[in-house]
Amino acid sequence: xxxxxxxxxxxxxxRTEKSHRIADAHNQVVFKVLPSATxxxxxxxxxxxxxxxxxxxxxxxxxxxxxx
Numbered sequence: 042x043x044x045x046x047x048x049x050x051x052x053x054x055x056r057t058e059k060s061h062r063i064a065d066a067h068n069q070v071v072f073k074v075l076p077s078a079t080x081x082x083x084x085x086x087x088x089x090x091x092x093x094x095x096x097x098x099x100x101x102x103x104x105x106x107x108x109x
Contacts, residue, residue: 050075051083
């Protein structure tokens with residue numbers, strides 16, 4: 042995997058009430074990532090940027106609400 046691509050995969054941390062509950066209860070962190078990113082790329086990016094061991098990656102593709 043290209044190091045430049047890995048540096049661009051993580052866009053921003055998501056700081057909501059739900060993400061705080063997940064962080065406290067399960068020691069997980071929530072990030073907004075590129076739509077084209079794969080699980081292995083996300084895992085490698087987190088490992089590269091934060092020097093931590095990543096157990097698993099969960100991805101949720103959320104579509105926006107339709108506007109009339």
